[in-house]
Amino acid sequence: MEVSASCSYALLLFSIFLIFIYSFPSKQNHLFLAFEPPPASTHNTSHLSTEPLPSSSTRNTSHLSAESLPSASSSVPAGNNTIIPIKKRCRLERIEADLAQARAAIHEAIQKRSFKSDKDEIFIPRGSMYRNAYAFQQSHIEMVKRFKIWAYRDGERPLVHSGPLKHIYAIEGQFIDEIENGNSSFIAQHPDEAHAFFAPVSVQHIVEYVYRPITSYDRDRLVRTFKDYIMVVAHKYPYWNASNGADHFMLSCHDWAPGVSVDDPELYKNFVRVLCNANMSEGFQPERDATLPEFNISPLSLTRHWFSKPPQNRSILAFFSGGRHGDIREGLINHWVGKDNEIQVNEYLPKGKDYARLMGDSKYCLCPSGFEVASPRLVESFHSGCVPVIISSNYSLPFNDVLDWTKFSVNIPVEKIPEIKKILQGIPEYEYLKMQKRVTKLRRHFQLNRPPKPFDALHMVLHSIWLRRLNIRLQH
Numbered sequence: 001m002e003v004s005a006s007c008s009y010a011l012l013l014f015s016i017f018l019i020f021i022y023s024f025p026s027k028q029n030h031l032f033l034a035f036e037p038p039p040a041s042t043h044n045t046s047h048l049s050t051e052p053l054p055s056s057s058t059r060n061t062s063h064l065s066a067e068s069l070p071s072a073s074s075s076v077p078a079g080n081n082t083i084i085p086i087k088k089r090c091r092l093e094r095i096e097a098d099l100a101q102a103r104a105a106i107h108e109a110i111q112k113r114s115f116k117s118d119k120d121e122i123f124i125p126r127g128s129m130y131r132n133a134y135a136f137q138q139s140h141i142e143m144v145k146r147f148k149i150w151a152y153r154d155g156e157r158p159l160v161h162s163g164p165l166k167h168i169y170a171i172e173g174q175f176i177d178e179i180e181n182g183n184s185s186f187i188a189q190h191p192d193e194a195h196a197f198f199a200p201v202s203v204q205h206i207v208e209y210v211y212r213p214i215t216s217y218d219r220d221r222l223v224r225t226f227k228d229y230i231m232v233v234a235h236k237y238p239y240w241n242a243s244n245g246a247d248h249f250m251l252s253c254h255d256w257a258p259g260v261s262v263d264d265p266e267l268y269k270n271f272v273r274v275l276c277n278a279n280m281s282e283g284f285q286p287e288r289d290a291t292l293p294e295f296n297i298s299p300l301s302l303t304r305h306w307f308s309k310p311p312q313n314r315s316i317l318a319f320f321s322g323g324r325h326g327d328i329r330e331g332l333i334n335h336w337v338g339k340d341n342e343i344q345v346n347e348y349l350p351k352g353k354d355y356a357r358l359m360g361d362s363k364y365c366l367c368p369s370g371f372e373v374a375s376p377r378l379v380e381s382f383h384s385g386c387v388p389v390i391i392s393s394n395y396s397l398p399f400n401d402v403l404d405w406t407k408f409s410v411n412i413p414v415e416k417i418p419e420i421k422k423i424l425q426g427i428p429e430y431e432y433l434k435m436q437k438r439v440t441k442l443r444r445h446f447q448l449n450r451p452p453k454p455f456d457a458l459h460m461v462l463h464s465i466w467l468r469r470l471n472i473r474l475q476h
Contacts, residue, residue: 091192092242092474099195099470102142106470109138117141123455129407129438136402140455143466149186150194151179152233155201158209159225163202168376169253170297171276171457174448176200176251178458183451186462196247196272196469197239201229203252203260219259226250226260230267246270246472249465253292255372258282272468274461276374281394287471290464293398293457295448296376302448307360308385311436317342317424318389319362320377321349325370328391331417332368343421359384363432364410364424366391379457382446387435389424391417399445399460401467408438 109115115137125133155161161180163173178184179198188194206225207214234240240248249272250260257275261268262283270288278284278291298304324330324347336345345366349355359365365386367377373395381388388409390397397405405411412423444453445460452458 095195096474098146099473102139102146103470105142106135106138109134115141118145121454123444125455127407127438127441129404129442131402131404139467139470140459140463143463144185144454146195147186147462147466147469148188148194149179149196149198149465150188150191150239151198151200152237154232154236155229158205159202160229161200162205164204164208166297166299168294168296169204169276171292171295171448171461172202172204172251172253174295174297174302174450175458175461176202178450178452191237191239194239194247196249196465199229199233199248199250201226201250203254203257207254207256219256219262222256223260223263227264227267230271243472243474244270246272247469247474248272249274249290249468251292251461252276253294253374258284270472272465274465277372278396278398279373279394280396284396286396286400288468289396290461290468291396291398291400292374292461293379293446294374294376295379295457297448302450304356304383306380306383307354307357308383308440309361311363311385311433314361314363316344316358316362318364318366318420319344319358319386320366320368321346321355321358322368322370322377323347326372328368328393328414328417329370331414332366332391335418336420340421356384359386362386363436364389366420368392369395379446382439382443385436385440385443387432387439389420399464401464402460403442403445408435408442410435 105116110132113134115121115134121137121141125136127133130136161176163176164170165173165177179187180200191197203222203226206222210221210225230240230245234245245268250257251274252260253276255277258273258277258279261271261273273284273289274292275284275289276292276294278286278289280286284291320332320336322329324333332345333347336343337347339345344358344362346353349358359380362384363386365377365381365384366389367375367381368391369375373392378388378390378398380386390405390409390411391414393414397403410424410427412420416423444455446457447453448457
């Protein structure tokens with residue numbers, strides 16, 4: 001995929017690089033066994049220095065060198081026929097060299113099965129639930145050390161620079177607030193320092209303030225409002241045109257968020273969308289976009305007390321409680337409500353029953369999609385020590401670049417809803433215990449903290465964005 005005639009957007013061997021970096025080694029099924037270097041004809045790793053990763057034959061990612069740079073008096077054309085001064089080229093050169101060093105460090109961690117850090121690490125990811133724990137550790141170290149984001153300052157509240165801080169879309173506002181509050185170490189002091197650029201528009205606030213009262217579900221006003229913002233920053237600053245939006249991202253948890261880019265696919269073809277509604281059948285592209293986990297945050301507290309029994313003391317095989325939101329839940333409720341004490345499915349909880357306690361007393365927690373693919377029950381499962389059972393279609397799971405969901409969750413196709421009990425009873429107890437233990441170990445990645453902590457939910461979201469920036473190379 002080319003960004004422009006002189007500024008190309010390359011995914012740098014996404015099919016090899018991400019699989020290589022984030023696939024845990026397995027003698028049975030792994031692209032490169034035991035972290036051995038791949039064959040030279042496939043991927044040459046003999047020069048892991050500050051040079052960028054080599055590309056596939058379909059991408060133009062020629063290495064930066066002194067010979068490739070134009071003379072000091074020249075200018076270079078970029079997207080939309082904009083002429084970028086040579087000073088801008090120097091910015092991109094510095095940024096790309098910095099990213100190349102990060103890639104080299106990750107490759108070294110893979111080859112040596114170790115990591116390097118300038119400080120003591122408070123958490124070391126280990127276990128088969130990580131696709132590649134060494135690469136993940138080093139990548140996180142590099143992110144904390146290097147990654148800088150510029151949040152555009154244009155626009156006014158409440159549509160820009162603020163978002164919901166509670167209830168079902170809260171992760172959207174929490175992220176915007178973390179980036180905007182001035183305390184984040186990931187914020188660039190000047191846009192020339194930035195690896196990535198954030199459009200801090202809140203889709204939820206557009207819906208809340210522009211559409212209220214809702215008399216129509218037509219998306220035109222949302223699409224126009226968002227596009228207007230992008231056009232303002234694209235015309236006012238050189239950064240969007242320097243990459244055709246490839247190093248820019250939005251973040252939203254609202255169901256309507258994927259629709260912001262539908263009316264102008266050419267404008268948004270490189271733009272990174274970080275979404276809760278990560279539905280691959282509706283245009284979500286995992287190699288470009290990133291999945292945002294959905295939280296249901298209380299107005300009273302960022303965290304909630306969750307009840308979690310030891311796995312051997314859990315008396316409920318599987319649990320779900322929720323409304324008839326969408327066809328999947330409709331099928332689940334119709335088939336299982338009131339049918340079986342071991343598969344406890346409720347549309348409404350009986351009086352006196354506690355949702356958190358029931359999850360904490362369940363071996364498996366059913367996480368069906370609602371009107372859209374995401375559900376906060378996925379996050380709640382980790383806090384309850386309950387193995388998540390994903391009942392969805394075309395859902396790109398959160399942090400899938402790093403986490404191997406097959407090691408700690410169960411996926412049940414929608415058409416097999418009537419077989420839930422049979423499928424779960426068919427899982428050996430020792431397999432359940434391994435999955436449950438992994439769920440508890442992974443809990444920190446789904447914990448929302450303010451300020452954020454290493455490897456928590458906000459850091460994991462930032463890491464998803466960081467990975468996508470690592471996997472493009474902006475040409476000069």
